[in-house]
Amino acid sequence: MKKDAELIQIFGRRGSGKSTLAKGLLKGRPKVIVFDPRNEYAEQRGWTVAYTRTDVLKAMKRNWARGFHIAYVPEAGQEIEALHKLTLICWQAQSPYEDGRDPRKLTLVIEEADLSYPVTRLPADRSGMQRIVNQGRHVGIECIAVSQRPAQISATYRANVATSYLFALAADVDRQEMLRLIGRSHADRLRSLPPYRALVHENGQVRAIEVRQNGQIRPISI
Ligand SMILES: Nc1ncnc2c1ncn2[C@@H]1O[C@H](COP(=O)(O)OP(=O)(O)OP(=O)(O)O)[C@@H](O)[C@H]1O
Ligand SMILES: [Mg+2]
Numbered sequence: 001m002k003k004d005a006e007l008i009q010i011f012g013r014r015g016s017g018k019s020t021l022a023k024g025l026l027k028g029r030p031k032v033i034v035f036d037p038r039n040e041y042a043e044q045r046g047w048t049v050a051y052t053r054t055d056v057l058k059a060m061k062r063n064w065a066r067g068f069h070i071a072y073v074p075e076a077g078q079e080i081e082a083l084h085k086l087t088l089i090c091w092q093a094q095s096p097y098e099d100g101r102d103p104r105k106l107t108l109v110i111e112e113a114d115l116s117y118p119v120t121r122l123p124a125d126r127s128g129m130q131r132i133v134n135q136g137r138h139v140g141i142e143c144i145a146v147s148q149r150p151a152q153i154s155a156t157y158r159a160n161v162a163t164s165y166l167f168a169l170a171a172d173v174d175r176q177e178m179l180r181l182i183g184r185s186h187a188d189r190l191r192s193l194p195p196y197r198a199l200v201h202e203n204g205q206v207r208a209i210e211v212r213q214n215g216q217i218r219p220i221s222i
Helices: 018-026 053-062 079-093 128-139 155-160 172-182 184-192
Strands: 007-011 031-035 048-050 068-072 106-110 141-147 163-166 197-202 205-211 217-220
Touching: 007 018, 007 155, 018 031, 018 106, 018 141, 018 205, 031 053, 031 079, 048 053, 053 068, 053 079, 079 106, 079 128, 128 141, 128 155, 163 172, 172 184, 172 197, 184 197
Parallel strands: 007 141, 007 163, 031 068, 031 106, 048 068, 106 141
Antiparallel strands: 163 197, 197 205, 205 217
């Protein structure tokens, strides 16, 4: 079995279309947990909302065979601890993948990732995300981090992503950070992108997309 779960990042200013895109990317993925501080995923049809990790675990167990889409809404102010503990549940749940008994990946979406996986160094007892970034591939955990502020989320995460979706960024420090990744020749484009349009950086190449309100992606010329 090919073990190739990847890391994705979605950045852009407020209201630019990040969560709409994330929801679109999730269609067709069999096992999904969204770390959802603003409680904005559960309104979708077929989703389960959980306010505790015990309820996340219950919903996973109940629906393991047919798959699940779970929105976990952490307690405000406890995001770092809550995400760390959620990663332990995800890791344990994916042991059948590691053993080769279940080929399905688990997708972990981290909304407002600057709250739960910040650029500041975390203590050793909060290293769950770091472990997923470094070794999650082996247990089939892929991640999608979403934030308005790329410069404020973990640099280890940013250094390991396979695909970046960049909507217009409000702060200069965020634009500079992303231009280091995609190249300075995109500076004007990154500043002037209209809403619901993004640059995609993948395999060293940059292309542009439009995101429809239903989350579907359409290529556009840049
Ligand atoms: N292509 C589109 N056309 C029209 N409206 C859209 C489109 N895409 C998204 N929207 C709407 O724009 C609003 C903002 O989109 P979305 O929530 O995806 O932005 P966001 O970047 O996640 O914002 P935030 O930073 O606040 O989390 C939503 O009400 C969404 O339904
Ligand atoms: Mg959003």
